[in-house]
Amino acid sequence: xxxxxxxxxxxxxxxxxxxxxxxxxxxxxxxxxxxxxxxxxxxxxxxxxxxxxxxxxxxxxxxxxxxxxxxxxxxxxxxxxxxxxxxxxxxxxxxxxxxxxxxxxxxxxxxxxxxxxxxx
Numbered sequence: 001x002x003x004x005x006x007x008x009x010x011x012x013x014x015x016x017x018x019x020x021x022x023x024x025x026x027x028x029x030x031x032x033x034x035x036x037x038x039x040x041x042x043x044x045x046x047x048x049x050x051x052x053x054x055x056x057x058x059x060x061x062x063x064x065x066x067x068x069x070x071x072x073x074x075x076x077x078x079x080x081x082x083x084x085x086x087x088x089x090x091x092x093x094x095x096x097x098x099x100x101x102x103x104x105x106x107x108x109x110x111x112x113x114x115x116x117x118x119x120x
Contacts, residue, residue: 008059009096015058016084021051024061031064031076052077059098060084 015021023041032040038048055061055077062080065073083099 009094011054012058012060012084012096012098015054015060018051018054020047021055021060024048024051024055025079028061028077028079031066031078033074033076037077 020041020043023043024037027037027040034048034052035045037043037052038045041048043051052061056063060079060081061077064076064078066076067073078101080101081098082101085097085099087095087097089095
């Protein structure tokens with residue numbers, strides 16, 4: 001995904017410049033609720049939610065909803081990229097490419113489930 005919009009590029013740079021955001025990115029290789037992210041990264045919960053929002057705006061993290069049988073659904077966060085490349089184009093503008101994350105088993109399961117439910 002290429003970001004040419006200056007505000008999106010700045011949001012990405014800001015998120016990557018923040019050591020807490022980088023720590024969060026490191027631990028989100030599997031979906032985790034915000035409370036667990038806060039615990040693992042040793043951050044206050046309010047800061048964790050702010051950082052997760054910042055990472056979401058930079059399109060580096062995505063939210064997933066865990067559907068539970070008791071009807072109480074939980075939100076978990078997961079890293080939505082495998083890398084970021086920054087280049088400078090011929091006009092001297094930054095060109096930022098975010099490599100999408102590899103498809104996770106939960107993504108394949110969700111796709112399979114959506115196809116099954118369409119046929120019901």
